[in-house]
Amino acid sequence: MAATNLDQDVYGTPLHSRHESCEAEVSKEGFIEAGTRTSLANGGCDVYNGAHATGDTYRDVDVSAISTLPEAIQLSYVAEGAANIIYRFSLPSDFPEGVFPSGMDKTHLLRLRKALPSGSPNLPAFAALRKIFFPLFPKEFILDTCIIRIPEGLIEKENAILKKREEVGDRPVKRAGLYLVGPPPLSGIPVDDNRQKPTLFESYGSLIEDMTPAAPGVDAESGRYHREVLVEFKPKWLSPSPSAPAGARRCRTCALRISKEYKKHGTIVVGNGSGNPGHWCPFDLASGEPHRIRLAVRGILSQKGAILTGWKETNGRKGEINGYERMILEDKVVGYFCGPKGKMLLGLLKKYQGSWDQQGPAAIFGEKGDKNTEPLAGEDRDDGEWGDQWIENVKKYLMAMTVRDLTLFLKVDLSTPPARDPNASDESVQARIGDLDLKSPENGKAKYWIDVETKLREGGWYTATEKKTRHTNGHRPQVTRKASVAGDKRKHGEVEGEIVDGRKIGPTGESIEVLIERERDEEGLDEDIKPEETGTVSWCRL
Numbered sequence: 001m002a003a004t005n006l007d008q009d010v011y012g013t014p015l016h017s018r019h020e021s022c023e024a025e026v027s028k029e030g031f032i033e034a035g036t037r038t039s040l041a042n043g044g045c046d047v048y049n050g051a052h053a054t055g056d057t058y059r060d061v062d063v064s065a066i067s068t069l070p071e072a073i074q075l076s077y078v079a080e081g082a083a084n085i086i087y088r089f090s091l092p093s094d095f096p097e098g099v100f101p102s103g104m105d106k107t108h109l110l111r112l113r114k115a116l117p118s119g120s121p122n123l124p125a126f127a128a129l130r131k132i133f134f135p136l137f138p139k140e141f142i143l144d145t146c147i148i149r150i151p152e153g154l155i156e157k158e159n160a161i162l163k164k165r166e167e168v169g170d171r172p173v174k175r176a177g178l179y180l181v182g183p184p185p186l187s188g189i190p191v192d193d194n195r196q197k198p199t200l201f202e203s204y205g206s207l208i209e210d211m212t213p214a215a216p217g218v219d220a221e222s223g224r225y226h227r228e229v230l231v232e233f234k235p236k237w238l239s240p241s242p243s244a245p246a247g248a249r250r251c252r253t254c255a256l257r258i259s260k261e262y263k264k265h266g267t268i269v270v271g272n273g274s275g276n277p278g279h280w281c282p283f284d285l286a287s288g289e290p291h292r293i294r295l296a297v298r299g300i301l302s303q304k305g306a307i308l309t310g311w312k313e314t315n316g317r318k319g320e321i322n323g324y325e326r327m328i329l330e331d332k333v334v335g336y337f338c339g340p341k342g343k344m345l346l347g348l349l350k351k352y353q354g355s356w357d358q359q360g361p362a363a364i365f366g367e368k369g370d371k372n373t374e375p376l377a378g379e380d381r382d383d384g385e386w387g388d389q390w391i392e393n394v395k396k397y398l399m400a401m402t403v404r405d406l407t408l409f410l411k412v413d414l415s416t417p418p419a420r421d422p423n424a425s426d427e428s429v430q431a432r433i434g435d436l437d438l439k440s441p442e443n444g445k446a447k448y449w450i451d452v453e454t455k456l457r458e459g460g461w462y463t464a465t466e467k468k469t470r471h472t473n474g475h476r477p478q479v480t481r482k483a484s485v486a487g488d489k490r491k492h493g494e495v496e497g498e499i500v501d502g503r504k505i506g507p508t509g510e511s512i513e514v515l516i517e518r519e520r521d522e523e524g525l526d527e528d529i530k531p532e533e534t535g536t537v538s539w540c541r542l
């Protein structure tokens with residue numbers, strides 16, 4: 001097997017070759033015109049067209065040139081999401097040079113897919129990533145990713161280890177019972193790389209740029225103390241949903257989050273909840289206004305799991321950050337999104353989301369989501385209802401949904417002071433876009449998208465005219481109001497609690513001075529709670 005140059009992907013194509021032209025366009029115009037860089041017109045995004053691989057290529061991916069991971073590879077578990085597990089990998093010290101891309105075991109992680117029924121095979125996903133999404137962003141924003149073939153036996157071995165981890169409580173409980181999916185057996189079953197059933201077989205994994213922070217310590221060369229953390233979050237919907245009704249006061253992200261919270265906890269949020277721990281509005285983040293960006297960044301950093309301090313060398317989550325480091329982190333992340341790179345990155349995401357989905361899912365998939373997606377898999381549906389234009393709209397919609405659900409990784413070096421000039425690029429913050437897995441409308445997903453929009457619209461969650469009722473099962477909705485804890489101005493913000501005798505009692509029994517109050521209703525009665533609006537309530541605004 002030939003050694004692979006690190007500047008090339010595993011089939012020898014220069015990495016990010018398309019990005020160079022993209023960067024030029026971005027710097028010239030500030031924005032990439034949405035859609036102009038994609039190959040939609042000439043059949044890009046055709047992963048769902050069901051076309052077969054011809055010869056050794058699949059959608060411009062030279063399948064025969066994809067390297068296979070060495071059998072001697074040793075994996076160590078890093079983390080997992082619902083659909084994939086991330087591993088660090090290493091090779092035995094006596095492993096011959098040149099057999100595997102040199103240094104990659106230090107700079108990349110291995111992402112392996114789980115046998116989720118709704119999962120998408122990695123080869124088409126990678127083809128879409130390379131063909132559709134890579135060209136859309138400057139090279140520096142993309143999480144370097146390439147595809148690699150899985151060797152025989154690796155998945156069985158790792159699944160056995162996963163089971164052992166479960167037995168000793170070393171795997172998140174909610175992830176237990178779902179394991180990795182591997183290549184089909186060699187025993188005579190024909191392997192068609194395109195048609196592999198997602199739950200049954202997977203021949204490929206991805207090598208992804210490692211964003212885990214380096215262990216803190218004194219840098220031997222500079223003599224400087226070095227401390228890194230990783231911030232991970234989804235920027236979500238940065239432009240308004242085209243399905244939002246006239247008079248919408250909440251963006252799609254805030255409307256959905258608030259409706260979910262009400263359903264789950266009975267929590268009543270006035271406004272969009274921005275300023276509460278864990279609450280933040282994507283419009284604030286992309287506003288370009290420093291105080292709104294700070295509000296959003298505080299919300300992001302207070303989200304569970306947003307700050308990863310686990311170090312590259314260990315897999316544990318060690319070295320929690322202290323208060324001072326948290327302050328530096330907030331300043332740096334705010335500075336990044338106020339600065340040219342952060343603005344460009346969010347501007348691109350916002351622009352793509354807005355221009356690729358101008359109609360909402362019901363206009364595309366039918367009010368009931370019953371316009372099925374078969375035409376996407378057929379080859380002769382270029383007429384009438386299922387015409388080319390419709391297919392184009394579906395493709396763009398899927399791209400918009402993908403970009404609305406991507407993950408941003410920010411690796412932040414906390415050992416240098418925050419940049420003073422807001423217009424200067426702060427090189428101590430590195431942002432990468434990950435999780436650009438092209439969405440599929442199948443497995444009930446199109447219907448889910450339509451249902452969400454219908455519920456948000458009809459439930460009044462966009463317009464903040466939601467009819468909230470007390471639960472009659474004894475579960476009392478919490479009241480969330482802008483409030484400050486008496487005697488402690490630092491804790492100003494929205495606080496959950498109950499209103500008792502005109503005072504609000506917080507979760508730990510502290511007395512809270514309520515700035516916005518409402519009548520307390522009798523327990524057990526259905527109650528239509530109409531939130532009062534005052535100047536202290538935040539709403540989403542572009």
Ligand SMILES: O=P(O)(O)O[C@@H]1[C@@H](OP(=O)(O)O)[C@H](OP(=O)(O)O)[C@H](O)[C@H](OP(=O)(O)O)[C@H]1OP(=O)(O)O
Pocket residue numbers: 082234256401404405439449452
């Ligand atoms: O519908 P949303 O906006 O809540 O987004 C879903 C995400 O929820 P979130 O609000 O980010 O916690 C959801 O994230 P979690 O699984 O809740 O972490 C998924 O990413 C889901 O996409 P898929 O079904 O895995 O393809 C996401 O679904 P879509 O992006 O396809 O709508």
Ligand SMILES: Nc1ncnc2c1ncn2[C@@H]1O[C@H](COP(=O)(O)OP(=O)(O)OP(=O)(O)O)[C@@H](O)[C@H]1O
Pocket residue numbers: 078079080081082083084085086109111143208209210211212232308407434435
């Ligand atoms: N490049 C990376 N560098 C460092 N950590 C990473 C990287 N990619 C993923 N991770 C960690 O692994 C976790 C799971 O990865 P990933 O998001 O790819 O899984 P997933 O199954 O696709 O997630 P989801 O639940 O959103 O479907 C992430 O939340 C993150 O903490």
